[in-house]
Amino acid sequence: MIGNIEHLLNTTNDVFQKNELKSIFGQIAAVAQILWDRGWAERNAGNFSINITGFFNAAELDRLSFYPFQPLAKRYPELARTVFLISGTGTRMRDMANNPFENVCCVFVSDSGSAYHLVDDNAAGLSAKPTSELATHLAIQQQLLQKKSLEKVVLHAHVTELIALTQLPPYTSEKAVNSLLWGMHPETILFLPEGVGFIPYTIPGTEDIAVATLKGFEHHKVVLWEKHGCMTVARTLSEAFDNLDILAKSAKIYFLCKSTGQEPEGLNNMQLKEIRDYPQAEPPVYKKPDFSI
Ligand code: 2HA
Ligand code: ZN
Numbered sequence: 261m262i263g264n265i266e267h268l269l270n271t272t273n274d275v276f277q278k279n280e281l282k283s284i285f286g287q288i289a290a291v292a293q294i295l296w297d298r299g300w301a302e303r304n305a306g307n308f309s310i311n312i313t314g315f316f317n318a319a320e321l322d323r324l325s326f327y328p329f330q331p332l333a334k335r336y337p338e339l340a341r342t343v344f345l346i347s348g349t350g351t352r353m354r355d356m357a358n359n360p361f362e363n364v365c366c367v368f369v370s371d372s373g374s375a376y377h378l379v380d381d382n383a384a385g386l387s388a389k390p391t392s393e394l395a396t397h398l399a400i401q402q403q404l405l406q407k408k409s410l411e412k413v414v415l416h417a418h419v420t421e422l423i424a425l426t427q428l429p430p431y432t433s434e435k436a437v438n439s440l441l442w443g444m445h446p447e448t449i450l451f452l453p454e455g456v457g458f459i460p461y462t463i464p465g466t467e468d469i470a471v472a473t474l475k476g477f478e479h480h481k482v483v484l485w486e487k488h489g490c491m492t493v494a495r496t497l498s499e500a501f502d503n504l505d506i507l508a509k510s511a512k513i514y515f516l517c518k519s520t521g522q523e524p525e526g527l528n529n530m531q532l533k534e535i536r537d538y539p540q541a542e543p544p545v546y547k548k549p550d551f552s553i
Pocket of ligand 1: 305306307391416464
């Protein structure tokens with residue numbers, strides 16, 4: 261919980277950057293509302309992290325190291341002196357939508373990468389601590405930096421349609437689940453040609469799930485956690501939502517077809533190949549988030 265947003269914004273002197281930072285909070289509120297409306301974030305489900313290091317210069321980063329710190333269970337050398345907005349543990353997306361400032365933590369990773377400072381001006385010490393999935397978020401964010409990726413956002417949500425799919429034994433392998441999801445709608449292979457990674461059921465919040473998820477993200481933008489939900493990486497929170505939305509659409513079409521008592525036909529390999537091979541228009545130009553708050 262960063263409490264008074266002005267406090268964080270005052271840390272960064274550049275006016276343009278302040279507006280940009282404000283718009284990120286607008287985007288957090290908008291996406292949290294959609295996740296709640298979709299039923300993909302029951303109670304305190306779902307969490308996210310956003311790398312906002314680019315908003316701060318070296319002197320501003322130095323100032324963040326005066327905040328109280330917590331040791332991390334593991335060292336993340338590549339994350340030294342990085343800043344993240346991370347959803348607070350136990351916070352609800354429906355509350356996040358109404359007041360992102362009170363439900364997000366701002367975390368500055370120490371020079372050694374083995375601790376984080378909680379950037380917070382709440383003298384009463386009532387601040388939220390980062391999500392229970394912190395280890396997974398930091399591991400993925402470190403991997404993104406190592407890959408010099410443009411992706412700055414990691415989002416976890418309980419996408420009902422995808423969880424339901426992983427409850428069905430025939431779809432508990434990467435090959436089977438991708439073949440089904442691609443077959444249900446042409447957009448799925450178009451926007452996620454690398455498919456999804458599949459992680460067999462693992463206890464949430466553990467190092468084991470972090471390690472398995474990292475492996476999944478070596479070749480995918482979305483990773484399914486069997487019987488739990490999914491994790492995605494993207495350039496913005498809106499785009500992260502899009503990744504999950506496309507997959508949920510495919511899964512929904514499958515279940516709708518099944519509800520008629522019939523098996524869906526699916527796109528065949530020839531049709532999928534045609535989409536893969538079809539010369540695509542220029543990829544959409546990345547627009548800066550246009551949310552403001
Ligand atoms: O943030 O979804 O997996 C709560 C969860 C943990
Ligand atoms: Zn979860």
